[in-house]
Amino acid sequence: MYLSDDFRLKVGLAEMLKGGVIMDVTNVEQAKIAENAGASAVMALERVPSDIRKEGGVARMASIRIIREIMDTVSIPVMAKARIGHFMEARILETLGVDYVDESEVLTPADEEHHIDKKSFKVPFVCGARNLGEALRRIAEGAAMIRTKGEAGSGNIVEAVRHIRTIVKEMKQLTILGKEELVHESKNLGAPLELVEWVAANGKLPVPNFSAGGIATPADAALVMQLGAEAVFVGSGIFKSEDPDSRARAIVKAATYYNDPAKLLEASEELGEAMRGLDVSKIPESELLQTRGW
Amino acid sequence: MKTIGILALQGDFDAHRKAVERAGGRPVEVRTAKDLDACDGLIVPGGESTTMLKLLDIENLTEPLRQFAGRKPVFGTCAGAILLAHSVTSPTQPSLNLIDIDVERNAYGRQIDSRVAHVEAGGQPMEAVFIRAPKIRRVGPGSTILATYNGDPVWVEQGRHMVTTFHPELTPDSRVHERFLEKVSTLPSRA
Numbered sequence: 001m002y003l004s005d006d007f008r009l010k011v012g013l014a015e016m017l018k019g020g021v022i023m024d025v026t027n028v029e030q031a032k033i034a035e036n037a038g039a040s041a042v043m044a045l046e047r048v049p050s051d052i053r054k055e056g057g058v059a060r061m062a063s064i065r066i067i068r069e070i071m072d073t074v075s076i077p078v079m080a081k082a083r084i085g086h087f088m089e090a091r092i093l094e095t096l097g098v099d100y101v102d103e104s105e106v107l108t109p110a111d112e113e114h115h116i117d118k119k120s121f122k123v124p125f126v127c128g129a130r131n132l133g134e135a136l137r138r139i140a141e142g143a144a145m146i147r148t149k150g151e152a153g154s155g156n157i158v159e160a161v162r163h164i165r166t167i168v169k170e171m172k173q174l175t176i177l178g179k180e181e182l183v184h185e186s187k188n189l190g191a192p193l194e195l196v197e198w199v200a201a202n203g204k205l206p207v208p209n210f211s212a213g214g215i216a217t218p219a220d221a222a223l224v225m226q227l228g229a230e231a232v233f234v235g236s237g238i239f240k241s242e243d244p245d246s247r248a249r250a251i252v253k254a255a256t257y258y259n260d261p262a263k264l265l266e267a268s269e270e271l272g273e274a275m276r277g278l279d280v281s282k283i284p285e286s287e288l289l290q291t292r293g294w
Numbered sequence: 295m296k297t298i299g300i301l302a303l304q305g306d307f308d309a310h311r312k313a314v315e316r317a318g319g320r321p322v323e324v325r326t327a328k329d330l331d332a333c334d335g336l337i338v339p340g341g342e343s344t345t346m347l348k349l350l351d352i353e354n355l356t357e358p359l360r361q362f363a364g365r366k367p368v369f370g371t372c373a374g375a376i377l378l379a380h381s382v383t384s385p386t387q388p389s390l391n392l393i394d395i396d397v398e399r400n401a402y403g404r405q406i407d408s409r410v411a412h413v414e415a416g417g418q419p420m421e422a423v424f425i426r427a428p429k430i431r432r433v434g435p436g437s438t439i440l441a442t443y444n445g446d447p448v449w450v451e452q453g454r455h456m457v458t459t460f461h462p463e464l465t466p467d468s469r470v471h472e473r474f475l476e477k478v479s480t481l482p483s484r485a
Contacts, residue, residue, distance in 0.1 A: 005409075005410040008410060008423065008464065009405075009408045009409070009410060009423065009425060012306075012408070012423055012425045012461065012464055013405055013408065013425050013426065015305075015306040015308075015309055015340070015464065016305055016306050016340050016341050016342065016372075016373070016425060016426075017341070017342075018304070018305060018306060018307070018308060018341070019302065019303065019304040019305060019307065019341070020304040020305075020341065020342065020345055035344060036348075037348070038304075038344070038348035038349060038352075039345065040304055040305075040341065040342040040345045041342070071404075075344060075384075075385055075399060075400065076342050076344055076345070077342075077404075077405065077426065094406065097403075097404045097406060098405075099404055099405035099426070100405065122406050123405065123406055124405065249348075249352070252345065252349070253349070253352065255304070256302075256303050256304060256325060256349055257325060260325070260326075
């Protein structure tokens with residue numbers, strides 16, 4: 001599976017996005033701001049997660065007209081979200097020609113038992129995960145990039161931190177186990193033995209590992225990258241802030257210089273108000289986005 | 295052992311780090327002008343050329359990079375080739391003009407048009423990974439074409455500098471990185 005040409009191309013594009021920022025945009029104007037600020041890709045969607053949270057209703061794949069306008073406007077890769085399990089939304093996005101599909105918990109799930117069989121697509125997929133088992137199940141289905149789920153639209157980094165720390169710790173633990181213990185861990189994780197063995201041998205995921213869900217400041221981006229994320233997705237954090245343009249630039253800078261406190265200070269200076277965040281512990285269980293999918 | 299800097303503003307610099315190690319060089323990540331001081335050569339990796347251009351500009355790295363290239367070899371892959379070109383279209387954007395080629399961005403189409411292909415390099419086949427790749431539309435008289443794909447130049451060198459529109463860092467074949475290390479080792483450096 002890992003060596004098929006198709007899969008190498010899918011992972012290859014994810015490699016190109018490393019060290020960068022993928023920004024949620026809902027229209028052409030926002031897409032232009034994102035590209036001008038140095039986004040390495042944009043994610044086209046109808047409403048940013050914080051609005052989905054506020055307004056409720058069923059959140060679906062974005063309007064084709066808007067995605068197409070964005071594709072025609074920017075030269076960087078364009079991603080779009082499909083509902084969990086909604087393989088026909090994904091098929092339509094693939095036919096449209098988007099560069100990556102995000103099978104996303106931010107949209108209302110279409111299937112509560114099955115995720116999309118991503119191997120049957122030519123377009124690459126990114127999927128969210130809260131722990132190693134979830135990440136490996138998505139990779140087994142064909143995802144070529146994993147991102148932590150965090151808690152989208154919360155403006156609160158705590159869940160993204162929890163998820164990246166969990167995945168990194170679970171990977172470290174595998175590296176010290178013997179062969180028969182890996183069989184047992186495969187059962188515990190609910191993930192294929194072949195992938196569990198790969199992670200044990202390499203100490204990392206077989207696909208790039210990005211972070212999403214709650215990143216609102218340059219410091220947030222640097223934090224998750226310090227913890228092991230290789231790039232960041234920023235959803236509501238940019239266009240729900242007071243100063244989308246300068247904040248977008250600042251987060252781009254932070255993703256590159258995550259290991260350089262002086263540059264991070266520069267990036268953090270002269271920013272306006274960040275988006276108003278939510279206390280995740282006050283969000284009712286039924287309204288959490290991260291528990292969608294398995 | 296030669297020290298090869300890899301511009302690590304954004305993109306697949308980590309894949310290049312491994313490729314440089316495989317080819318027998320010592321890779322270091324470059325994010326500031328000062329990082330260039332330790333380097334015998336520089337690789338500009340694949341990624342998004344617009345993102346790299348923004349950061350080069352904001353961080354005042356364009357001039358130090360030009361000065362470095364005036365003395366030492368630079369190798370660009372994909373987005374890196376776009377940055378090193380004489381001129382860029384689709385869309386038009388600034389470039390460093392280190393190598394006399396004109397480049398059209400995303401010339402094969404979008405991600406679904408990305409491909410693993412076999413190119414012809416010095417009479418030998420070479421596996422090449424093209425991802426949202428640019429096309430070299432013009433090659434200046436001072437440049438040498440080292441590989442072609444369907445008649446299009448995909449690996450070009452001029453003096454100490456070199457570009458590929460594909461990603462040799464994503465295949466186990468070390469020939470392209472070895473050639474760059476050879477240039478770094480043999481070209482007289484005026485530094």
